[in-house]
Amino acid sequence: MTTRMATADQILVVDDDTEIQALLQEYLARQGYRVTTVADGRAMEQALADAHYDLVVLDLMLPGEDGISLCRRLRARSTLPVIMLTARGEDTDRIAGLETGADDYLPKPFNPRELLARIKSVLRRARSLPENLQPDDVRRxxxxxxxxxxxxxxxLSPEGVVVPxxxxxYRLLRIFLQHPNAVLNRDQLMEMLRGRENNLPFDxxxxxxxxxxxxxxxxxGHEPTIVKTVRGEGYIFALPVELEN
Amino acid sequence: MTTRMATADQILVVDDDTEIQALLQEYLARQGYRVTTVADGRAMEQALADAHYDLVVLDLMLPGEDGISLCRRLRARSTLPVIMLTARGEDTDRIAGLETGADDYLPKPFNPRELLARIKSVLRRARSLPENLQPDDVRRxxxxxxxxxxxxxxxLSPEGVVVPxxxxxYRLLRIFLQHPNAVLNRDQLMEMLRGRENNLPFDxxxxxxxxxxxxxxxxxGHEPTIVKTVRGEGYIFALPVELEN
DNA sequence: AACCGCTGGTTACACTTTGATACAAATCTT
DNA sequence: AAGATTTGTATCAAAGTGTAACCAGCGGTT
Structure with missing residues (x-):
């Protein structure tokens, strides 16, 4: 009898391989998750409409609409975390580059333990963000x-001093904070930075x-420059950022 | 055994008259409230620091700091509802005009039933506030x-001083308060600001x-400017704002 | 290693927006 | 109607912003 049964995370597994279904159903359930398995996109949509889920494990290859397309649609309307399973031989990097917006990728065949680790990681990450919070809504x-x-x-400086x-x-810093650990080139920054007053910012x-x-x-008095230059590329804000509403 | 015992409202009675103390203690307790009585301002502050109260019944005449002054200080830092008891012969209207910010006034001698009615009314008003309240209806x-x-x-300044x-x-401040945390540009402000007679304000x-x-x-003497400039955009009023009717 | 072109950091300066005060016109009080 | 208060305009000071110029490194080539 594990603790926190009432708040066990609900995971939706979307895969048409019955072996995988059985494996995950058993393994994840034993790890304390509540698991539901469905075989295709249509069933997934039905399941999502019926109940609440905390995470979706989504196979790339599916009968009917494929995983990439499903994932895109999903991300377009919610922030529900998604982990994609890519078939053997698929190039994970290429899939990741398809802009599906999945939170993580795992190539088949996989070790269930590895999947568990990623699930934990993704859930932890998702929780650190207030639910469905857009970067623009962040208060602090x-x-x-x-x-x-x-x-x-x-x-506010670390000492609590108000820095005007x-x-x-302000706008620049905010942009960096909304895109931590990402290299932003000058055009991007320019675009995001331009306020009303700023007409044709140049050069x-x-x-x-x-x-x-x-x-x-x-x-x-804080020397180590937080904003780093990436020569020929742009700038990067390299520090963990916490959001708060 | 009345219902909702666990959530019974906690009332703090501040009066140095032991007869009144005993009367209210017994009567209000019988009505289902949890009642605490203290005799002066100092004890009131102590009580407020120690526990949570939903309403204060405050006598005007007290040993030490008087009720008006106490009420002002109280309102300057919280929204805790206050009902003031005015001594026999005092002119209630005059007291009300002193800008103490009390939610209601009751002249002594009073019928306990009358006090009960006002307590219920004030509590109901205080509770219904956040919802169903249009900015235009806001009294305070x-x-x-x-x-x-x-x-x-x-x-009223935090110290209870009336600032003319x-x-x-007034109109400008009201507009800001009705649109807290929003950047208002000059045109908007101009539009909203222009009074009936004010025709074409310029520039x-x-x-x-x-x-x-x-x-x-x-x-x-309150330095930190609450109204901030957003260059090229307008002004923003930024502080947590509470509404009250 | 010396050279050289290029990218980026910093400062200076011109120009714009805003803050604050003075003064005059308008409005309100008595 | 006279005086006080309020409000708009003018004016000068202060701060914000973009452009240009000057320098310092870095990287690559010879």
């Missing part, structure tokens, strides 16, 4: 002791704003 | 210790009014 970003309040537009930010500095105004932002952070 | 806005009474059009507002200042009269409003808030 935290990163390495700093915090940025997106309503009052104030930045100009409009552009290197970006660089200047990055410089100013860095200086602001530096002024508070 | 509270923000960071300040209160704006939309009936008397008076602004000109018509434009930067907005800016001047914002400046004047800020000064009003600042004059009371």
């Amino acid at each position: 970003f935290r990163f390495g002791g700093w915090q940025l309040d997106t309503v009052t537009r104030q930045l 930010l100009s409009g552009a500095e 290197r105004s970006m660089d200047v704003q990055v410089s100013r932002l860095r200086q602001r952070l530096r002024d508070e | 806005f509270r923000f960071g210790g300040w209160q704006l009474d939309t009936v008397t059009r008076q602004l 507002l000109s018509g434009a200042e 930067r009269s907005m800016d001047v009014q914002v400046s004047r409003l800020r000064q009003r808030l600042r004059d009371e």
